[in-house]
Amino acid sequence: MPKKLVSTPPPRTHFLWWLAAILCTILTVAIIIAGIVIFIGYMVIHPRVPVISVVDAYLPHFNYDQAGVLVMQVNILVRSKNDNMKAHARFSNFNLELFFDGSRIAVLSTASPYEVKKNSSVDFNYEYTSDSMPLNPSQMNHVDESLKKDQVSFELKGGVRAQWKVGVLGSFKFSCHLNCQLQFHSSNGSYIPRRCSSRSK
Ligand SMILES: *[C@@H]1O[C@H](CO)[C@@H](O)[C@H](O)[C@H]1NC(C)=O
Ligand SMILES: *[C@@H]1O[C@H](CO)[C@@H](O)[C@H](O)[C@H]1NC(C)=O
Numbered sequence: 001m002p003k004k005l006v007s008t009p010p011p012r013t014h015f016l017w018w019l020a021a022i023l024c025t026i027l028t029v030a031i032i033i034a035g036i037v038i039f040i041g042y043m044v045i046h047p048r049v050p051v052i053s054v055v056d057a058y059l060p061h062f063n064y065d066q067a068g069v070l071v072m073q074v075n076i077l078v079r080s081k082n083d084n085m086k087a088h089a090r091f092s093n094f095n096l097e098l099f100f101d102g103s104r105i106a107v108l109s110t111a112s113p114y115e116v117k118k119n120s121s122v123d124f125n126y127e128y129t130s131d132s133m134p135l136n137p138s139q140m141n142h143v144d145e146s147l148k149k150d151q152v153s154f155e156l157k158g159g160v161r162a163q164w165k166v167g168v169l170g171s172f173k174f175s176c177h178l179n180c181q182l183q184f185h186s187s188n189g190s191y192i193p194r195r196c197s198s199r200s201k
C-alpha cells in the first residue's frame with residue numbers, strides 16, 4: 001500500500017511572534033508621537049526662552065596717534081529678556097568677552113546673579129575704556145583700514161546661564177550664547193545695528 005503523501009502545511013506563525021510584532025508597532029508609534037509632542041513643545045516654548053542681546057552700543061572715543069597708540073572707549077547695552085508670563089528667570093554666570101583685532105580687550109560680567117521678572121527685561125550698560133594700547137605694525141594697518149572705511153569692528157562672545165523655577169516642576173535651565181560682530185562708524189562713534197542676540201533664528 002502506497003504511503004499516503006502528507007504535505008505538511010507551513011508552520012503557523014506562533015501567536016507570541018504576533019504579540020511581539022504588535023507590541024513593537026505600538027512602541028514605535030508611541031515613540032514617534034512622543035517625539036512629535038516634544039518637538040511641538042520645543043517649538044512653542046523655545047522662542048520664549050530667556051534671551052540676551054545687544055540693544056545698543058556707542059564708540060565715543062577711538063583715537064590713534066602717530067606713535068601707534070590707540071585709546072578707545074566702548075559702551076555696550078546688553079538686555080536680558082524673559083518673555084515667560086508665568087515664571088521669573090534667574091540669570092547667572094554672565095560672561096561676555098570683547099575682542100578687538102583678535103585680542104581680548106575686556107570681559108563683561110555681572111557681580112552676582114540677577115532676577116528678571118515675568119515678561120520683562122533688565123539692561124546692563126557696560127562702559128569699557130582702554131588703557132593706551134601700543135599697536136604693532138599689522139594692527140596699525142588694520143586700524144588705518146578701519147578708519148579709511150569709517151567702520152570699526154569688535155567681536156563679542158560668551159553667554160549666560162538662565163533658569164526658570166516653575167512651581168513643583170522644578171527648574172528649567174538654559175544657556176544663552178552670543179557670538180557677534182559689533183560695528184561702529186569711527187567718525188562719529190555711532191553703532192551700526194545688526195542682529196546680536198542669543199535667540200536662535
Ligand atoms: C508683557 O509685556 C508687554 C510689553 O512689555 C505688554 O504689552 C504685555 O501686555 C505684557 N503681557 C502680560 C501678560 O503682562
Ligand atoms: C554717523 O556717520 C554715518 C556715516 O558717516 C552716518 O550714516 C550716520 O547717520 C551718523 N550717525 C550720527 C548719529 O550722526
